[in-house]
Amino acid sequence: MSSSDVILIVDNVTKRFGGLVANSRVSFQLKRGEILGLIGPNGAGKTTLFNVITGVYKPDEGKVIFKGEDITGKPPHEITRKGIAKTHQIVKPFNDMTVLENAMVGALFGKRARQVAMEEAREIAMDSLKLVGLDAFSDEFAAKLNLHQKKMLELARALSAEPDLLLLDEVLAGLNPKEIEESLEIIRKVKDERNLSVIMIEHVMHAVMNISDRIVVLHYGRKIAEGIPEEIANNPEVITAYLGEPELALKFVKRRVTK
């Protein structure tokens, strides 16, 4: 793997909250155009890792290298401008702004911040809304959307920033099977159309196994496995990590059987 193929390097990142070690010496690389699944039981440190990458938290140790540049500890808005966009696990719509205005904020302050005028931002935002299927709601207040739509709005806002790297934090959680299928379709589509690299945190196992090129597994803040979905599904350590959650373990087992 030559270095120009790598868009993101997470190098030995450690993040502590008091005595709790949320991330412990986590390292991995992401190739351009890749979809990387980030999984692990609740509390494994996945969202913390996202927050370290986006600058919300400063890591105690380690580095984050994006497109060859050390971005460790830079403020979130600067990192966004460099081309990383994130959706929130717990949706954070700007409720008293319209759906279109929500997405416009992404465009105005994203990768081309200060170069995008209001009219252009409107067009970029509308394109993103079309991609995620929210264009019909562009004039509604964001507060009126249902959960699935709010998750898609998170995605549209992130896409409006015109990022190179998209971090998706449980965009599928709480959605029904049909919505999950639709959302996966959308993610695949935008990834191809916009030549994005994606890291997605996901608990919906069949979905993440299905869409990811590679998977990184965190457990108690450590990386315990990394590989293609088949390897991960058959990794004993991963299965053990999930055994505390019988349903998920069962899903792994089922998958092994059907293979």
Place this chain on the structure above:
Amino acid sequence: MLKEFRSVTLGIIIAIIVAILVARVLHLTTLDTLMTIMYFMGIALSLNIIMGFAGYVSFGHAVFLGLGGYVYILLVYFLEPLNQLQRAGFGIGALLVSVIAGLAAAALAATVGAAVLRLRGAFFAIATIGLDFTILYLMKAIVPELNPDQFFGGQVILPADRIVDKETIFNAFFIATVVLIAVNYYIRKSPFGMGLTAIKEDEDAAEVLGVPTTLFKILAFSLAAFFTGMIGALFSLNGGGVDETLFGLNHSIDMIVMIVIGGLGTVLGPIIGSLIYYELYDLLLVHYPGVNLIILGVIVAIMVLFFPEGLIGILRRYKIGNVRLRDILE
């Protein structure tokens, strides 16, 4: 089509500005009345920049009113060139001196803002009240030292040769008001305003979306302070002096109430709110002296409880025919 309707907001603004001019030219009312209206409009529009757009309730905002007033009055009291300047150019001179007062207020806001704007909600409000009292007592301590024979208790009264005629002050007030309306309108329509509104809605999400939240908040706070300082300066000039009452919390409350009555974060809200407040204040004072402030308080409480978006905010919910009012009322 929408664009044409959007100009309704501009139409209302221009109508109000023209009305003030007409009243001035035809002497429909006294200059003092017009200046009082512009004073109320001015302080409401100033605070609107940080409270209306960014959602930070600056409860001690009178500190900038007081500081602006003191800086202006002391400048023209002690510096003869500035005393000359404030009489020049049919109000332009006075406006320029008031810009210096505004800059002093903005400098204070920028310095303190870096610290207090980390606080959110009630804590920010309390911090600004603390700032108000700090500067007030600082002024009470320093000002009498400047001229112990004259400045008893920190009160500065301009001698006759430093007072400016009301026509000149009116012109300065008028230009300041027009600029302030334009600034509010521009912010409302600009990426800066979008960023501030995003901060108001969810500051953490705004930051992650790329809004430079700290910078924007300090900018908004400084702008709000700058204009409040200018208004405080011209208000004091018109009063022929300044004293500590200009730091009073009642001024801060006036600003907040006008914005809340009119509609937070819009351009028309503070303008309409200040007109209503001014009328209400006068009416109640004339018809119910003694209990006027109690009645006003009850009205405000009802507004906040049941119509927190203010008059323009309520109107923006409705449609007239095919036209949604929120497309035409900004």
